[in-house]
Amino acid sequence: MTSSPARHQGRALPLPGSADFTDATHVFNLNARPEPEAAVTVRSVPEARETLALARERGMPVRVHSTGHGAGSVRPVRGGLLIRTDLSGGVRVDPARRTARVPAGTRWQEVVEAAAPHGLTAAHGSAGTVGVVGYVLGGGLSPYGRLVGLAANTVRAVELLTADGRLHCADEDRDPELFWALRGGGGGFGVVTAVEIELLPVAAVITGAAYWPEHAAERIIATWTRWATDAPREVTTTIRVMRLPPVPEVPPQLAGRTTVAVDGAVHTAHPTGLAAARRHAEDLLNPLRAIATPVLDTWSEGNATDVLRAHGDPAAPLPFLGDHMLLGDLDGDAIDRLLDAVRSRPTSPLVVAGLRQLGGAYGTPERAGGVLDRLDAAYSYAGSGPVLAPEHADAIRTHCDEIRRALRPWDTGRTVPCFVEDPDRPRRHISDEQMLSVARVRQRVDPEGLFREDVPTSVDSPPGGSSFL
Incomplete structure (x- = not known):
């Protein structure tokens, strides 16, 4: 039986079972449902202020999300209030x-x-x-x-x-x-x-993705990593080993088979730079296309909106688990270990595992920013698989552990917050000293700890503190 909605100054607070509660608790990772006691979508500052007053009055800890894409990094907020922000005004x-x-x-x-x-x-x-x-x-x-x-x-x-x-x-x-x-x-x-x-x-962008058959994986990844070592800053790419299921949403060239994909973007700020951008794209793609003919190749000249489609992320929410780490420079042994680990099982629970190219301004930003303003790493690794039954979660975590052990010599021990998709996986984004400094700021602006449920606790927190690491 669903509880009656609580009220504050005439406003109902949506509880489980209501349409408003369902809307407010919507997340992209369906394996990470927040499960709060109550949840509300706020569309203005006054609505948010009123909701916070109610949380203080009832002693309910608060968590905040907007589109729900980061839900996988935190545990359920049982007993608390979830605020979904969907503010009006437009860009x-x-x-x-x-x-x-x-x-x-x-x-x-x-x-x-x-x-x-x-x-x-x-x-x-x-x-x-x-x-x-x-x-x-x-x-x-x-x-x-x-x-x-x-x-x-x-x-x-x-x-x-x-x-x-x-x-x-x-x-x-x-x-x-x-x-x-x-x-x-x-x-x-x-x-x-x-x-x-x-x-x-941005004047133009060369963007897209090319997918090669599995037999070419070793040569494709080795060639890509050699190119990535001295790649121009105008080019940012990702390489992934993919096992996409045979479902209507997946292109038929990729469905039900293993492929290795290279996607990304070559940026051009001014039309006069288009010739150089074409050379950069050719330097990346021509050696890869010489290894084998892609089963699907969408790389082309386009505009800024085309870049949003290059990576081919799913548009609909899915239940999934995964792992993430930042890696140093990779040699041939690292590539062999990664491929062996990713393909160690004929029926791997992972549908995607790959590397994002770092370096360039990631490591040497033009100016200092916030507490996390640079990455001392060469690549970001991420792998994930769908959780369609309870036993799938254990299989995914086990395989992620195998890959983590294989890549341990190159693991920097650091991660990026928005890439963590499992609260049980290792994560560490900033130093102990930075963590304590952030905690002091948090104590200053939220001395009563109303937003304590909005702070994911790291497996590597310093004594006496928790932080979104």
């Missing part, structure tokens, strides 16, 4: 300043489409369905990442509603300490209602 682009103000709940598709008429784009994620706020404040690895660095470095201001109901605008001049902690420090500060991000000029 506002300032072409003169090359910035965009983005309300919480906005997805990257909206930002890219709003910026494109001005010859601008953003350091967005690999899919248009990903929410902007969680992505940029959790680091963010963009198809333009080697050129601009972590997406967190493009944040120019954060609008934040704290537990006491006050609205703050944190930037380099107004509360720079809070602004520093918000960019990579994790949750637990308040309800982010909007961010202002810097945009980058």
